[in-house]
Amino acid sequence: MHPTLADDLDRLPELLQSARDLATREVTGLADRPVVRLDEMPHRYALPAEGTGAEGALSRFAERWAPGFSGSAGPRYLGFVTGGATPASVAGDWLTSAYDQNVSGSAGSWATALERETVAWLRELFGLGERHSGAFVTGATVSNTVGLAVAREWLGERLGVDVSREGAAALGPVDVLSGSPHSSTAKALSVLGIGRDRLRRLPVLPDNREAVDLAALEDALAGSEGRPAIVVANAGTVNTVDFDDLRAIAALKERHDFWLHVDAAFGGFAALSPAYAHLLDGLDEADSVCVDLHKWLNVPYDAAVQFTRRQDLQVRVFHNASPYLGLPTGEPDFLHLTPENSRRLRALPAWFSLVAYGRAGHREIVERNVALAQRLGDGLAALDGLRLLSPVRLNVVCFTLAERPTPERVDALAQAVASSGEAFLTPTVYAGLPALRAAFSNWRTTEADMERVLATVASAAARVG
Numbered sequence: 010m011h012p013t014l015a016d017d018l019d020r021l022p023e024l025l026q027s028a029r030d031l032a033t034r035e036v037t038g039l040a041d042r043p044v045v046r047l048d049e050m051p052h053r054y055a056l057p058a059e060g061t062g063a064e065g066a067l068s069r070f071a072e073r074w075a076p077g078f079s080g081s082a083g084p085r086y087l088g089f090v091t092g093g094a095t096p097a098s099v100a101g102d103w104l105t106s107a108y109d110q111n112v113s114g115s116a117g118s119w120a121t122a123l124e125r126e127t128v129a130w131l132r133e134l135f136g137l138g139e140r141h142s143g144a145f146v147t148g149a150t151v152s153n154t155v156g157l158a159v160a161r162e163w164l165g166e167r168l169g170v171d172v173s174r175e176g177a178a179a180l181g182p183v184d185v186l187s188g189s190p191h192s193s194t195a196k197a198l199s200v201l202g203i204g205r206d207r208l209r210r211l212p213v214l215p216d217n218r219e220a221v222d223l224a225a226l227e228d229a230l231a232g233s234e235g236r237p238a239i240v241v242a243n244a245g246t247v248n249t250v251d252f253d254d255l256r257a258i259a260a261l262k263e264r265h266d267f268w269l270h271v272d273a274a275f276g277g278f279a280a281l282s283p284a285y286a287h288l289l290d291g292l293d294e295a296d297s298v299c300v301d302l303h304k305w306l307n308v309p310y311d312a313a314v315q316f317t318r319r320q321d322l323q324v325r326v327f328h329n330a331s332p333y334l335g336l337p338t339g340e341p342d343f344l345h346l347t348p349e350n351s352r353r354l355r356a357l358p359a360w361f362s363l364v365a366y367g368r369a370g371h372r373e374i375v376e377r378n379v380a381l382a383q384r385l386g387d388g389l390a391a392l393d394g395l396r397l398l399s400p401v402r403l404n405v406v407c408f409t410l411a412e413r414p415t416p417e418r419v420d421a422l423a424q425a426v427a428s429s430g431e432a433f434l435t436p437t438v439y440a441g442l443p444a445l446r447a448a449f450s451n452w453r454t455t456e457a458d459m460e461r462v463l464a465t466v467a468s469a470a471a472r473v474g
């Protein structure tokens with residue numbers, strides 16, 4: 010063994026203690042550090058010929074790189090839908106690395122069974138029934154991709170084509186219908202060989218909604234002339250957190266042949282609150298469902314779950330068995346269910362958080378985030394220079410300048426907020442207007458944080474004029 014490695018093995022307890030000390034300093038200081046870093050990054054060093062040992066790596070990281078990391082896990086980073094990492098999930102994540110299990114299969118370890126237990130808990134949390142099976146993937150983009158891959162295989166089943174063997178081209182053109190799809194849906198269609206252009210954006214409901222117009226959806230399905238289609242329903246859109254009517258969409262299956270995939274990346278968490286669970290009514294009728302965990306479950310990157318009711322088709326797409334072994338039977342190992350073969354035990358952080366805080370603890374995060382979004386919305390609406398572009402339906406506030414919301418002026422507003430170090434919001438375009446979004450999904454955000462964000466946006470808006 011290289012002497013530096015041997016030395017690190019001897020000093021492992023001290024090393025883990027030092028890493029713990031750094032993490033403690035960083036995480037406890039999260040609420041005070043600048044929310045984003047906008048200044049220049051350091052230059053690259055050459056590849057080290059001789060190593061410094063782990064303590065040396067730790068101090069070099071702390072010196073050169075740590076000061077430039079954002080406070081995106083902290084309470085006033087409201088860009089995208091980011092979430093943070095609960096204390097228990099950080100502990101679980103550390104142990105995931107320490108144990109370094111490969112959950113591709115179940116041989117010789119209970120780690121796979123732990124992932125299955127976690128998936129079953131999540132299924133219950135989101136109100137899905139026994140018909141749905143699930144697996145961990147790295148994020149909602151991959152979860153959408155896996156769901157749509159199973160949909161593609163289902164189209165093959167309907168048309169008498171074995172897509173896994175013959176390829177997507179054998180299907181001919183595929184219709185993918187959606188009202189307000191997330192950009193990752195188009196990316197998934199590109200990866201799957203269906204093609205980005207096959208995504209047809211349907212009209213949405215009037216009066217400032219992002220939910221699909223059911224009559225338009227039914228027309229589009231009728232226009233498919235008996236060819237089976239894929240419908241991507243959206244449960245929580247990124248700009249205004251609108252929800253398609255899942256129950257009504259599922260009911261269209263009585264008259265039309267389609268696979269129903271639901272992108273509930275963060276909207277799925279509405280299920281945790283009795284006040285909002287109705288938004289997901291009908292979710293259990295979906296053929297496949299995507300839910301992100303590194304957003305509103307507040308576990309570290311990267312984690313999402315993918316549910317489907319057709320595990321048999323999922324195995325057709327993803328099985329990794331040698332050709333002469335045939336398809337796996339019984340409860341398939343995870344390497345036959347997801348794009349990866351070797352897989353990190355990314356269920357452990359979620360398991361820790363669910364055990365530590367339970368349904369009640371995670372419900373409190375969701376309800377507090379929603380209440381804060383609503384109060385920020387009220388506060389911004391009361392300012393002269395700003396206006397809301399939509400009612401605050403759940404955890405996102407979408408707003409713009411009241412006067413001349415040009416791209417340059419809205420960008421200046423975003424820059425002024427970011428450069429304050431106090432908060433971070435992401436730009437968007439909604440209803441044709443450049444706008445900003447403030448998305449609440451972090452377990453640490455308090456009323457006082459929301460007040461600081463409001464004050465920051467108010468003074469930035471006053472400066473932009």
Ligand SMILES: *Cc1c(COP(=O)(O)O)cnc(C)c1O
Nearest residue numbers: 148149150151191193272274301
């Ligand atoms: C964030 C998001 C995605 C993509 O998720 P990643 O985890 O970034 O891959 C997909 N759909 C919706 C609705 C999202 O909010």
